[in-house]
Amino acid sequence: MTIRRAVLCFSAMVLAILPAHSSGQEPGYPLELVAPGKGTYTFPPGYETPWEKIQIMVTAKMSPNLFVVHGSEGLDPAHPDASGGRVMALFGPDGVLMVDTENRQVAEKTLQTIRSFTSAPIKLVVNTHIHGDHTGANAFFAKQGAVIFAQENLRIEMLRPPPRANGQPAPSPDMAGVPVATYNYNAAAPGQPAVTFNMNGETVDFIPMMPSHTAGDTIVRFRKANVIYIEDFYRNFGYPFADQGNGGSIKGMLDAIDLIEKLADAKTTLIPGHGTMVKKQELLPYRAMLVDIMAKVKALRDQGKSLKDVLAANLTAPYDKTTLGDTQQSKDRFITEAYDEVKEFPPIVDGKRSMPAHP
Numbered sequence: 001m002t003i004r005r006a007v008l009c010f011s012a013m014v015l016a017i018l019p020a021h022s023s024g025q026e027p028g029y030p031l032e033l034v035a036p037g038k039g040t041y042t043f044p045p046g047y048e049t050p051w052e053k054i055q056i057m058v059t060a061k062m063s064p065n066l067f068v069v070h071g072s073e074g075l076d077p078a079h080p081d082a083s084g085g086r087v088m089a090l091f092g093p094d095g096v097l098m099v100d101t102e103n104r105q106v107a108e109k110t111l112q113t114i115r116s117f118t119s120a121p122i123k124l125v126v127n128t129h130i131h132g133d134h135t136g137a138n139a140f141f142a143k144q145g146a147v148i149f150a151q152e153n154l155r156i157e158m159l160r161p162p163p164r165a166n167g168q169p170a171p172s173p174d175m176a177g178v179p180v181a182t183y184n185y186n187a188a189a190p191g192q193p194a195v196t197f198n199m200n201g202e203t204v205d206f207i208p209m210m211p212s213h214t215a216g217d218t219i220v221r222f223r224k225a226n227v228i229y230i231e232d233f234y235r236n237f238g239y240p241f242a243d244q245g246n247g248g249s250i251k252g253m254l255d256a257i258d259l260i261e262k263l264a265d266a267k268t269t270l271i272p273g274h275g276t277m278v279k280k281q282e283l284l285p286y287r288a289m290l291v292d293i294m295a296k297v298k299a300l301r302d303q304g305k306s307l308k309d310v311l312a313a314n315l316t317a318p319y320d321k322t323t324l325g326d327t328q329q330s331k332d333r334f335i336t337e338a339y340d341e342v343k344e345f346p347p348i349v350d351g352k353r354s355m356p357a358h359p
C-alpha cells in the first residue's frame, strides 16, 4: 500500500514538471499543406523531366520551426507523386539544419523555398542515403556553407560508385558534395545516435541504420517535434526498393522496420523520402508483404525457376490494389531484388555488392 502510494505521488510530480510539448507534437502540428499525388501517371516514350516546371514547396510543417520541402506532382517520372526526395529544414537563430538536399537541377529553387521562411545561414546537412534525389544538391549547399554529415559507407559509395546497370563505369563525383563528417553503424547498439545536435530549441539525432535501403542509411529524429525522417527503406508509392548494388537488402529493410518499432511511439510522425507521412502501425502491412514475397520467391527459386518464370508468376498481384504507383517496372524491380537475395546473395564489400547482371 505504501509503495503504491509512493508511485502515485511520483507520477503526479512528473506530470507537474513536464512541459506541455513532451507528450508529443505541438498543438496544431503536424500541419500538411500539400499532400503528394496519388496517380495514375503515364509518360510518353522518350519523356524527360522538365526541371524548369517543377516547383519546390513547403508541403508540411512539423513544428513552428521544422518544415518539410518537396517537389510538385505529375512531372518527374522517377517520383511522379511529388518530384525528388523530401527535404526537412530546422531553422532559427542557430542556423539551418537540412535533412537531404534534393535533386541537383532544383538546387536554387530549394534554397529559394528555404529563404521564403528563414534568412538564417545554412549550417548543417545530413544525408539519409546516397541517391541523387537526396544528395544531388550537396555541392550547392556545401558552397552555401553547410557541413555535410553521413555514414562513412555513403562517403565510400559516393567516392567509388558501383557501375551502372549497363556495365559502364559511373561518373566521378563532385568532391564539393561529398560528406566530410562521417560515422559508422554500430551493430552492437542499433538505434543509438551517432551525432546529436541541440539547436533552435530542438534536439536532433542522426541515427545510422543497418544496411537496408543502402549500406549508408541514416534516419533523423527530432525529439521535441516527435518526428523521425525514415528515408526510403519504407515507401507507400511504388513497390519496395532495396538498392543492393549500394549494399541494401530486403532483409535489412525488415530489420530497419523492427528498429522503428522500438524507436517510435504510437504518435511519432514518420516521414518517408516519398509518399505519405505515416505512423509506425502503418509499417506492419508493408513488413508482412516483404516477408510474404521473399518466402514465395524463395520457394519458386528453390524449385529451379528462372527469374523470367518468377516475374511471370505475378506474385505482387494481391498487393496491387493497396499499392499506389504499382507500375510494372516497380513490381519487376522488387521481385528481381527478392530473387537475387534468396540465393547466392553477394556480400557487402566497401559499402557495395557486385550484383549479377540480368539480361
Ligand SMILES: [Zn+2]
Pocket (backbone or CB within 6 Å): 084, 085, 131, 133, 134, 232, 273, 274
Ligand atoms: Zn528517395
